[in-house]
Each structure stands twice: as C-alpha cells, then as structure tokens.
Amino acid sequence: MYPSLFQPIRVGHLALKNRILMGSMHTGLEDQAQGFEKLAVFYAERAREGLQLIVTGGFGVNTHALGMPENAEFSTLCTPEQAERHRIITQSVHAEGCHILMQLLHVGRYDHGSGGVSPSSVISKLSNRSSLELSHEQIEQIIADHVRCALLAKDAGYDGVEIMGGEGYLINQFLAPVTNFREDGWGGDAQGRSRFPLRIVQGIRAALPENFVISFRLSLMDLVEHGSHWLEVLDLARQLEAAGVDLFNTSVGWHEARIPTVAMVVPRAAFSWAAQQLKQAVSVPVVASNRINTPEVADDLIAQGHADMVAMARPFLADPAFVRKSQAGQSSAINTCIACNQACLDRIFTRQPISCLVNPRACREWEWPIKKAEKSIKLAVLGAGPAGLACAREAAERGHRVTLFEPSIRIGGQLFLAQKIPGKQELGETLRYFESEIQRLGIELRLNTTPNVALLADFDHVVVATGVVPRRSGIAGENNAKVLDYMEALRNPRFLGERVAIVGAGPLGFDMAELLSHSKAEDGSVAAFEREWGIDQKRELRGGIKPIEIIESPRQLWLLQRSKLPMGKTLPTTTGWIRRNKLKNKSARLFNDVKYIHIDDNGLHLRIGGEQRCLSVDNIVVCAGQESHNPWSARLEAHNIAHTVIGGARDAHQIDATRAINEGAELGRKL
Template identity: 30%
Template sequence: MEYQSLFTPLKIADCTIPNRFAVTAMVTNMCTEDGYATEQYIKYHEAKAKGGFGLIITEDYGINPNAKGYKYVAGLFDDAQIEGHRKLTDAVHQHGAKIFCQIYHAGRQSNSLVNGGMQPVACSPMSCPWNREMARELSVEEIQELVRQFGSTAARVKQAGFDGVEIHAGNGYLIAGFMSFYENKRTDEYGGCFNNRMRLLREVYDAVRGAVGPDFPVSVRYSADEHTLSGRGIAESRMVARLLEEWGVDLINCSNGVYGTYNPGQVAPSYQPHAWTIDNAAALKKVVKIPVLGVNSIDDPLMAESLLESGFCDIVGMSRCSLADPEMPNKAKEGRFEEIRPCIRCMQGCVSGTYLQVPIRCCVNPELNREYEYTYENKPSPKKVLIVGGGVAGMEAAIAASRMGHKVTLWEAGDKLGGQFVAAAYPPGKGDFITFTCYLISQIKKLGVTVELNKKATAENVRAFGGDKMILATGGLPNKPRIPGIDRPNVVFAEDILLGKAQAEGRIIVAGGGEVGVETAMYLADAERGQITVIEMADKLSAKADGTKVVAMVRFMKERDVRTMMNTKVLEICESGVLVEQEGQKTLLPCDAIVVSMGYHPNNGLKDELSFLGDKLVIAGDAEACTNAMEAGTAGFRAGYYA
C-alpha cells in the first residue's frame, strides 16, 4: 500500500508539520511537583521525535500552581520554568519534529492532594466522579484572573521554543465545564445560552492570541461528544467548530468524553472498536476549512492512511501506540510493519498508573519512561546467556540481552512461545493481545536468539550449558485451592478452557472473579456454552483492573445473562453442585462444571536446585512474584539488559 497522505507535510498557520503522525496529550507524571521538566520527561518526548512523529502535543501544562489535575505534570506559570522546557523543545527540534504545548486548568477534575492543597474550582459547585472533592464556584473576578494566567502562560510557551500552543477545552476540565450544560449551571454572563457558555473560551483564546501573535499556531482541543447525559453532542460541537474558525483558531483537536467510570469516551479499552469516534472528526471537518485532528484507538499506520485519504481528518492522533512504539512512523515508512510494537489497549500503565501519580508506563514497552536509562551505550563484554521460559518475561529478557550484544539461548518447556499471554488473547475484546506475542516472536527471530522448544530445564542440563548468566522466567502456575472435591472430573482450570484443552457446558460456575475469571466467563458466554455464574469472595469483580474496563466487562456479561455472586466463598465441590457460603448462609448451587480461577503462584521449583549458580542466576517475572504482564515484561527486560 502506497502512502498518499501520511507522510506529506501539513501547514498549520506558519508552522509546517513534516508528516501526519501526531502524539496528542497524555499525562506522564514525569515532571517535578513544581512543574519543572526532568531528564526523564525530555527523553520520553525526544524518543517520539527521533522515531518520526511529526507533531508532539505535550501533556497539559498548568497555568498556575493549583491548576493541576495530577501531582507531577508540567507547568509554565513561572519564568523560572522556561529554561528546562526549552531543553525539551531543543531536543525535539533536533530530530525535525514540531512540538505544541497544551495549557489548561483542571477545574473540578482535581483534588487538594495533587493541586497544592487547594479546593478545586469550577464553573459550578459540583464534584468530579473520580476525584470526588466538591468544587467551589468561581467568581467573575477569579475568572478574569484565570484568563490573564492563560495569556501569560502562552507567552512563556512561545519563549520556551514551542511551535504552537493548544488550549485544552475538552474532557471535562475547567473550560470544558463552562462550555457544557453537563456542568455549567450559572445564571450570569457565563451561563445559559450557547454564546454565554462559549464566553470563557473566547476570552482565553483572545488572551492567548494576544500573547503569541497572529502567526503562532493556536489549537483548541475539545470533546465533540461528551458521552454523558446533558453533555454536548455532535450537533452543538459543529457550532463550536465554526465559531473557533471564525475567531482565528488554526487547528481543532477533536477529542471525546469527560471523567467518569461509565464514560466510554475518556480512554477506550480494547472493548471499543478501532477509530470508534473518527466520525466525529469527520463531522467537524465538513463545517470548517482549518485542519482537524482525529483520535481514538487508531494504532495502525495503514488505518491512519485510509482515514486521511477518506477525508475523515487532516492529521491523526496515535498517542497510546506512540507509548508502545515511539519508532512506529519510521518503521512504517520503511515497510517494517512486523517490527512495530503494537498497542493492545490494555490500559495497565498508560491509564491506571496516572491514578497513582506515578510515571506513565506501557505493558508492551518496558523501555517507556526509562529512555534515559536504556541507552544501549557502554555495552559489556559479550556473555553466553541462558533464559529458561518463553513467556513475556523470558522473551523480553532475550530481546534486551541480545540488543546488548550477548549470545542468547532460550529454553521453553512447551511447544510454543508466549506463555500465559497466548491464553490472554482468547476472551472477547482481547484479540489485539495476540499481536504482541507475534511481535515478540518476530523480534526473537530477527535478533538471532537460539530457541529450543519442548526443552525442560534441569540442574544437570543447566550445568552442562555452562553459561555466564541464567535468567529463570518460568512464569506462574494456576492456584489449586484446598477445597474438598477439587479433583473431581467436572473441575477444570480457566487457562485450559481458554486454550481449548478443556470444555465446559451447561450450568457452569466460575470460581474466582478476578480479571482472568471474568474474562473466562465472558469467553464461555460468548460461545453460548450455557448458564454462567461467577463467584467471588470480594465485593467487586476484577478489582485490580481499570474502572472503565471493568464497566465494559460487566456490561458484556449482563447482556449475556452471566450471573455474579459477590462476598461468596466456595466450601466444597460436590457431585451435583458447589456448596457456597454467602453472608453466613450455606447454599448448594447445582452445576455441571466448575471453572477454577483463583490466581497464580510462582513456578520456580527449580530455583533451589540452581543455587550452585550463585549470582549468575536472576529470577524474573512471575517466577519471582505473580503480578501482571506489564510487571513481568518489565522485570524480564531489565534482567536481560543488565545480564
């Protein structure tokens, strides 16, 4: 497929973007608490510029110390911050990319724990569904002061060497709140009719334009569909788009959604279709002549090309896949599609981590946020490295060790690579996951790793191998709880169901409502295997998964009549059913099969037998402690890099 649009320049005001690949704003939590740029933050953005992205739009820079929605986001509310952020723009520019700075006030979508101890402020006294702290209504005088701060921040943006400035008026933040009936309940000149609700954005735009001049690019990001009752839909968003063009805005960044677990537009998990909101960008593009940026689960260069060619948008935001592979544009241009590390939309590190106020991470890219550390410089003397285990941790270890110049051999006891991640691709909505396994295998082959399948490690053959370093990455095994009747023939394990090694039909009870248990129930329900019931000891399903993801999973199960029983303990598995206890009451639940999904434990029985290796032995991933694929891959990669 030839590229007609993706690698062509795009002119935005007086700025020429070298191609149509864009990274839109994502919270990184890599700056200092005072908003200063760090080396980690600079290297993170530089990797994307070096990888070929034409336009990078930073995370939202606070316009004052209390405007932040996250503790460690950037800021340009003080002249002292300019120098550090100029180092950022210099780093990006040396690779030919352009960088816009997004500026904002978080409004009610903040709390006193992250914004310097202040009560959140907003257009109306309402709390955010996630932050849950009541916001104080702004006075007109306070609004005018915030407008002034937007202007002074924009002036610093230009001084710091950015190529453009983006006003964040979307996703439920302060300006978005004023624009929408969903939040704006004011009765003064900033509330009520459309023009009044646009007043703050107009005043902010005028202040920003006055600070940066007529030729400096000014973008506005707003939610074309807020996906909530009383929120703005596409009909009014067309009106907004025409108004922005009339004012002189140079680019519209078509976002979607507001904060809220039930809001599908904030960040889409793998249960949403690819490019699922691109029609909104197309609708805006029909009513304006200025460029429109389209977003949401667009993670394939060929998909991006088709959207551009079809006229849906003028530039494509491919943000989460820039986390997965910052080199994607360069690889796409060279036709190296099998080498693109895919985004699987798991939300493990890019979304869930932001709640914890920790630097952004990625399940499929262990180098993310460690670009300053994993430089591949000062390589050690080549070693003979043995890796036991061909799951995510083992393959990441093999890849890292090979890139560091070591001779790597990987032993896998099974007949294929992938470990538990192969089973992870079977539940509904998780087809994307298999692309990561395929990527790892292709990299293993490309790097010349010697792979031996059906090779079980023993103390004897490890000793005979005689390597300089061994990484034990044998993963985890399903827990087999000590429940009477656990060995009955009607008992199977979730992983065996997903891999087609076992079947269940009729009245099925899934014991364990963690993520694997819920996904297995979804798999069985989608295959129409019978009546499914999930039993969980806790009061919540998939407690460790992202909230928006859990909502999609629960909705799927409700649509297929999957039943759930919380705060329920399995006491015994009987011939005709399962004896459970709920709130002190014991009940025998009739069933034809029971699927066990009660967690995992490390598969490291070989560890003690390998004590003769001393410090030559490293245990990585679930073989050390069972967590999740992101932690396993990160640990494996680190072990390989420092082998």
C-alpha cells in the same frame, strides 16, 4: 508505504512531513528531580525517530489549575522563571527537526482533592465533593491566565499551544449544560456557554503573532447525559476557527463517562467517523484520535477522508520509533500499544511514574541507554512467556548470544492464552512483535524443547522464566469431573456447559467470565460496540449517547469470591469499571463473602450471605490464582550453573504481564 500518512501537511505556518501528531500525555516526569531534563530526553528520542509534531502533557495555567497548588511549581506555567525550565525541552525537540506545542490545562471540577471550581457548583464525580461556582471576576482571571501561559510558552520556545477543551476539563464544563446552568453571560444558552473558550482563543490570538500555532482539543462527543449537542459542537468549531484556531485535535468522552473510549475493548479507530463530521464543517486540519495504534489504521482513515492527521499518544510509549518503522514499511517490527492502560493511565490515577507494559524503558530513557554489553555472553533462557521473551530480546539487543528454550510449540505462555479473552486480541500484536525481534536479533528459538542440565552447563548464564501454574481451589471434592482450572477452560471453552460457576473473582475470574459470557452479537465491529455501550452516531441526543442494548449471555454465570471486598475491587482503575459493567449488562450473578463447602455431582455447595445453597452447575472453573513453576533452580544449583529466576517463576503473587516483561527486560539490560 502509507502514502496518506506520509503526505506533507501545513498546520498554521508549520510545514510537516507527515500527518502524525504525538498526542498529549501526562508522564509525571516534570515532578521528578531533573524532570525537565528527563522530559527533554523522552521527547527528543521520539522526535529523532521521525515525529514532526508533539503536544506536551497539560501544564496548569495558574497555580490552582491542576488542583494541588502545593505541587504547582513544576506542573504549571505562570512565571518567566518556570518558562526558562522548559527551554531544554523545546531546544532538544527542535534540534531533531520536530515541532512542539504546549498544552494549556485547567481541570476545573476534576480536582481530586477539593472538588475544584466550575461554572456552576456541581458534585465532582472524581472527588465526590461539590465544586465552587466561579465568579465573573474569577472567570476573567482564568482567561487572562490562559493568555499569560501562552505568552510564556512562546518565550520558552514552543511553536504553539494546545488549549485543552475536551475530556470534561474546565472549558468542557463551561460548554455542557450538565455543569453550566448559569444565567449570566457565561451560560444561559449555547452561545453563552461558548463564550469562555472563545474569549481564551481570541485573547491568545490577539497577544501572539500568526506564526504561533493554536490547537484546540475539541470534545466531539461528551458521552455524558446533558453534554453538548452535536450541532453546538459544530457551531463552536466554526467560531473557534474564525477566532484563530489553526488545528482541531479531537477527543471523545469525559473522564466520568461510563462508555470506554481508550481501553482495549474499544475497536480501533472507533470514533474516527465523528472527526470526519467535523472535518466537513471546518477548513483547518482535523486530527482523529482514540484507539489508533497501527500505521495501517492511521493511513486508512486519512485516505478515507475521516481526518487530516492522526493523534497517537500511548503508541509512542510502546515504541518511540513508530514513525521511522512505519515509513520504512516495517510495521511488523513495531511494538504496538495494546491499550491495556496498565503501566500508563492506571499509574497516572494512582500518582505513580508511568511507563509501558510492552516497553518498560518508556519514561526511563535517560537511565536506560541502549548500548552493547562490554562482553558478549552465551545465555540460555528457559521459557518463552512474557518474562523470558523480554529478557531474551533485551539481552540479544545488547549483543549477547541468546538461546530461548520453550517446551511448548509456540511462544507467548500465558499471553498466548490470554489473547483468546474477548477484547484482548491486541495481545497478539505483542507476540507478533517478539517474533519479529527474535528474527531481527538472531535469537535461537528452540520450541518443543526442554534442555538437559549437561546442555545448560555449556552456557555462561541461565535465566529461569518458566512462569506459573494454576493454584488449586482447596475445596473438598475439587477432583470432580465438573471442575477445571482456568488454563483448561481457556483452551477449550466450547466444551463447557450452559451453567458455570467461576471460583475466584480477581483478574483471572473476570477474564473467564467475559470469555464464557461472550455472545456472537459482540463481533468486534464498531456497530456492535456502539450498540453495547449506547453511542449514537445520529447525534440526536445531547452527549452522543442513547440507551444501551442488553446482550444475552449464552451461559448462566456465577462469579464468586471469598473476600468481603466489593466485586472487582482489585481490578485496575481505568478498566475495572468496564469489566464490571459488561458482566452486569449480561445478568451474570456476582457474589462476594462466599464460603465454599464442597463440590459433588449436584454442583457447588456453598454459603452466600449466611444461606446454604447448591449451585447446580455444569462446570466449576477455578480461577484461584497461580503458583510459581520452577523445576530448575535446585538442579542448576546442584551443578553450580549460574542462573537467575524471574517473573512468575520467582514470585507468583499478583504476577501480571507488566511485572513479567519488566523483570525480564531489567535482567536483560544488566547481564
């Protein structure tokens, strides 16, 4: 299966059996107690499953390289003592027949605390502070720090290093005119701006032998105004190759770019065309990245000559066995990364340990061994939504005999409905994975079935995972025929009129607004995505951007919330801005601090900014949250049947798929 993906390749002196690179990902494990032991377990499990090349998360090249120098002990590599700690990682990965590169990182002005340093003093969009302009001596020192870090990585047993030159970090800041307006030898023109990364590569290559791999993470498109021009990127790549780079791993977009690059709304492999343009200009292997999450997509883009290899990072959180399953032709058994960011990137930005929505065991492997239960029990799970599915899967994996009861005709619960939201189709992959696991593990699935208590008394334990129901709005007149709850609207959006008010602007309200404002022009293609977000494949302007095209919404929408908080404030960090911008571009009207008065045949009467108005709308969709749905606990208690309530049925407050799946899996592993 996947002949292109599993074709051998050489990277420097390394002979690899497949073309999959596990891309750099910050896990935060290194900052925890016994963090390097945990990282070793994390990487070794993925290596054991067939990976051939891993790149670690970024380690700072000096004590200030990541900001927060007080936390630098474990996240930077500056001393032989620190290098010694890494040995457990390199040895564990090598023992599984895999290679590993360490990423060298300096964040420059992406310092969340102080504003950091950069070639020129510029406001950092992440910290909102001005960065400090580096002196010539400081620049020379940072180059030397990169070389020292690479030498220490070699001592620690790494097969090479990856130099982080993309995503708007320090090297990228040197390359782009938007952050480098120096007039000395480190700026002035493209050649001057390229000097910093070239000196780093030349320094490392001079200090280390040919059999030490140098990968360079190259920004193909900065996706910011006054970023690098494409011709400059090509010229830089050729010079870096001549200086000793063995591999170009590619990236797209700075962290401050206002174009999504890794979220679910980005079509799969949307940027592989840019890797192809680089591949035509250099002779060392080129790695495509961003939104590659299935073996089919990966194999296809290699077969089409878009890249020599593919980088995937989050897909290895979702499924450590991605490579083995792909090679065995079991792609339907892969737990696919759905690019939600909810348990990985969103947690990085709030400095929490990361995991994965679809695989809560990710980054907890050392405390969550996969092992059979001492005694197999007979388990009934009531509800095949995300919590029930995760519990049933985990319990069956451990050898319990599981029967999964679902009153409707399909599995998925709220996940099934949510995949109808534009840009959330990837949720269907999670349902496909659970269907495959139900088959593999022999879970007895009883759809369209509500058991009676007598039947449940025959089980050793019952899990109540019956989920949630929509909360009512409490607005006078809410029984008017114009009013629907979000479940009704999701099931039949085409029956809604052209003017719609949405009551509640949390994640449910935004989902609904996206569904109802979706136009035929948004057909999910790469071309439509580029038009919507202003990405220029011709690369005429710097940064690879062009003006966006306004997309007409088929409906007039009002998205309303009672709270005075800014609209969308409670949405996740890495995707909330995307959702706000999408609606803004469609001229949806967003109002906070709204006082609802009543609903009648004329529409929704309310007060906005102290002014009383009536929105004469065709429909009012209530997205006012959810309430637990648990018709079982009292009956089970009355009959002394042992049971546990999980997910939204236990607590509906801020329930989402991350918590539901985590609670289900956690219970499954403890039964």
